[in-house]
Structures are given as C-alpha cells and as structure tokens.
Amino acid sequence: MASTHAADTDPVATAPTRALADWIAATPGSAVDARALRWARHCLMDWIGVTVAGAGDPLVAILLDEALADGGEGDIPLVGLSQSLRPSDAILINGAAGHALDFDDVNRTMHGHPTVAVMPAVLTAAIVEGRSLEQALRSFVIGYEIACRIGEMTGDGHYDTGWHATATMGTFGAAAGVCHLLGLDAERTAHALGLATTLASGLKSQFGTMGKPLHAGRAAQNGTKAARWAARGFTSRPDGLECVQGFWETQGPDAAPYDIDWTPGTPFLIERNLFKFHAACYMTHSAIEANRTLRTRHGIDPVQVKKVTLKVSEGSLRMCNIPEPETGLQVKFSLRHTAALALAGRNTGAVDTFSDAVANEPDLIELRRRVEVQPVKIDRSEASKAEVVVELTDGRVLHEIHDVGVPATDLDDQEAKLSDKFATLIAPLLGTARAQELRQTALTGTGTAPRDLLLATRAD
DSSP states (O other): OEEOOOOTTOTGGGSHHHHHHHHHHHOOGGGSOHHHHHHHHHHHHHHHHHHHHHTTSHHHHHHHHHHHHTTOEEEEEOTTSSOEEOHHHHHHHHHHHHHTTSOSOBBTTTTBOOHHHHHHHHHHHHHHHTOOHHHHHHHHHHHHHHHHHHHHHHOHHHHHHTBOHHHHHHHHHHHHHHHHHHTOOHHHHHHHHHHHHHHOOOBGGGTTSTHHHHHHHHHHHHHHHHHHHHHTTOOOOTTTTTSTTSHHHHHOTTOOOOOEEOOTTSOOGGGGOBOOSSSSOGGGHHHHHHHHHHHHHHTOOGGGEEEEEEEEEGGGGGTSBOSSOOSHHHHTTBHHHHHHHHHTTOOTTSGGGSSHHHHTOHHHHHHHTTEEEEEEOOOGGGTTEEEEEEEETTSOEEEEEEEOOSOOSOHHHHHHHHHHHHHHHHHHHHOHHHHHHHHHHHHHOSSOOHHHHHHTTSOO
16 A cells, blocks of 8 residues: 655645545455455464463453453453453453553554554454454454554654554554444544544553553553444544644644555555564564574673673663663563573563563673663664674674564465464463464454454463
8 A cells, every 4th residue: 555745735635534534434345455364364363362361461450350340241252361341341451461461563654563452442343243253354454554554644753752652543543443344434434533533642651561551452442432432423523633733733743644545456554564572562672683693693601791782773762771670561671681681591482581580580680781772873764673782701792783673575484483472372371272273263264253262262
C-alpha cells in the first residue's frame, strides 16, 4: 500500500479522519490477500503464546479480581485462565496479559505494539457477532493498517514527547478493526475514530511498571467501546484527528496527514511487523544480538570483560535505560542489564530470565556496571540499530553492529522461529500436544470458532 505525504492542495488531506473512515468502510475483507492473511496468522500465534505465558503475571490477577468483584462474569474466555468475563473486561485483561511480558510484536511505522491492542478487540467482537476466525483476522489486518497509518501521520514527535503509541495508536487500530468487522458505514466509522481521539491515552513514564501492559488492554477496550458506541448512534467530532484542539493539534506536533492511495495487490503494513525473540523492550534487542554474537564468535568469558560500550539511538535512553534495575520488570528496560545477560550467556528468550532474583544477582550487577551506554544520533530509519564495543582484559577490542528492525521476507523461516518461541512459552504450561494443536489452529484453522480457540488455551 503506497503512501506519500500530501501537498497542501490535496483535498483528501484536508479531511483525513473521514478519508480514513471511507477507506475502512470501503475495503472488503476479501481485499486481504493470502500473504497478509498469513502474516495475520503469525501475529495470532505469537499473541496466543505471549498471552498464555503472561496470564500468570500478578497484574492480571489484580485486574481479574477487580472484574469479578464488579460482577464481571460472562461468555468471553480469558486466554490461559479458567474464567470467562463480560466482553469489556475480557478485552482489557486479554490485552494486558498479552503485553505483560513485553514479548509481543512491534511495528516501527506505528511506533508501538499493534497486535496486542487490535487482536483481543477483533476476536471478542467476532465472538459477540458470531463471526468466523478468518473474518476476525481479515478485520485485524484492517485495524492493524489504521494503527500504523495514523501512527505514521501523527509523526515522531508524539512518541518523543512521552505518549506511548501502543496505547494511543492501538486505540485507533482496535476501533478500526471492530468497525470493519461490524460493517459500519463511513459516517459511523468517522464518529468511532473521533471517539478514539478522546479515549486514546497512555504515557511512556509508565515503562517498567504494571501501567505499561495496562496500556494495551485499555487501547483494545477503548477502541472497542468507540466502535460499538458509534454503531448505536453515538456521535463525536468526525474530524477528530485534524480539528482545532483535536488529536494532532494537542498530541502530534509534527503531524503530516496524507492520502491512502491503495490498490489491490499492494502490501499491507502488517508485512512490516517485527516479532520479538527476547522478552524485553524491543530497543534492547539489537544490543542483545550484537553481544550474543561476540560472545559466541570469540568465546568470551564474562570475567574477561573490561568494558562494554553500547552505541544506541538517543531515543533509546528515554525508554529502556534504567541503569540499576531492582526488579525483573525493570530489567526488561535496562540496556546495561540485558547486555550483561547476553554476555553471560543467559537465555533472554526465556520468561523466567527476567525475575527479581536475576535483577539482583551480584555477578550480573558487577558485569552491568562495566557497561556504558553511549547515545548517538541515528537516522530514524535505523533507530533500532546498535553498535557494541567490548574491551577485554587481554587487550582485544571487539566490534559488532546489529539491527533487529528489518522485517522478514522469508515467511517459512519466520514461521519456524515463531513456532519455536510458541513451544517454549506454551508447552511448559499446556503440554507439548496441546501446544502443537494450538499452533496448527492458529496457522491453518478455518473452521474453528474464535471462542473455541480462546477456550483451547486453558490448562486441563
């Protein structure tokens, strides 16, 4: 799907909220081609894996207790848990659980985590409306597209100022996906997007706390509310993105709307999705990979390490540079500690690596204190790139550069890696046979109802 920033004379760019609504309403599910649908199934499998694993996080128990205390029993299954709740509560908890481990996918065009905000919304809507899993996935691709499109139009300044795009852009994506699944016309979809502008919120200052996973759940929940309220006739500003004191004027200092010039056959932005293979903030991943490469290639023993210099983008310091983490959750947002883990040969793809005990291991603390984070000016297109310099006690100086921000082109290879990740997350909780059944359903299932899929994530 091609896009160009529109000139001042472009008539579509003067009413971008309605233009987006027109596109959502006019794009049939059949427009989602086989390749995009395969990407969506990869996203589904990965989301199931991280959500089942995240369902045991303490923040999920707190949200569940509150929902039950508020009479939240219903028909929508919680992923990996034995309870079923009312749609709104289930969406919130399934979204938060999926982001609890910070192991879910990202998209740099959106500046955040798309699947965890959009998938629980469209799956729940499909259950409520009696739609198929494939219909839900096609609407997921549309919602994903809108989260990324509005993220791109909103610009870098939104995220740099302190807004968490998973929370804000995720709300738009969830609203768009549910509007599409409900088959709303352009007018009501524009009102839903307008409602999303006033519901979208979430700050990066919550990184390293339970507040960050909550952002994903609230985005899914609020986006769904916006769509369902609009379906009932609730109105808002149908120009909510661009109007005076609207979303972009207040939250997008460098917003640049453009026309969506789409024709069948052009790739959807889901093909820029980036999956995570380390259970930490995505901006630590390139440094982890570089340190792992150096350790393996040169047989580094941590005691040989004199100094480590991490050269990363300046923006990384505002999201994952906790210098002295004290908890496992904080370790996920510490460039220094994750570098130490990689050099020590720890498995950063294992959930239990990010524990409070690991945060406070004396050997790791001593190693991370030999790590220096050096911010450098990097072009936005390479913001996830990291250069690592390791100085050893024998005088050797080792260099490695890595960038995890390059989307896959070999989908068979991606599927194999995701399947390994899925098995690592699911098999210890549900058993190998159940993990394989779930994997097959996510990747190829056509007759499975969305509700049955979620029920299948429960332990016997």
